[in-house]
Amino acid sequence: MTIDETESMVELLDWFAEQPCSCATVGHIADATGWSRETVRGNLKQLMAGGYAERRYKPTGEYRLIEDPRDD
Numbered sequence: 001m002t003i004d005e006t007e008s009m010v011e012l013l014d015w016f017a018e019q020p021c022s023c024a025t026v027g028h029i030a031d032a033t034g035w036s037r038e039t040v041r042g043n044l045k046q047l048m049a050g051g052y053a054e055r056r057y058k059p060t061g062e063y064r065l066i067e068d069p070r071d072d
Helices: 007-017 026-033 037-049
Strands: 023-025 053-057 062-065
Touching: 007 026, 007 037, 023 026, 026 037, 037 053, 037 062
Parallel strands: none
Antiparallel strands: 023 062, 053 062
16 A cells, blocks of 8 residues: 655654654654644554554554555
């Protein structure tokens, strides 16, 4: 699946690359990047649909980047 490399997606992937465990909540990512929660959620949904991310813990909404799609 092709991921839309929008400005927000590129910034999200760059941010994940700097995180020690490549995991965070939507709120954490939104606060750190300045993008809205809606934008972050949309990007994460796209990454999950492509198998590049997973929801690690549903109650807190923690996500983990499994693989950067730009590495393909």
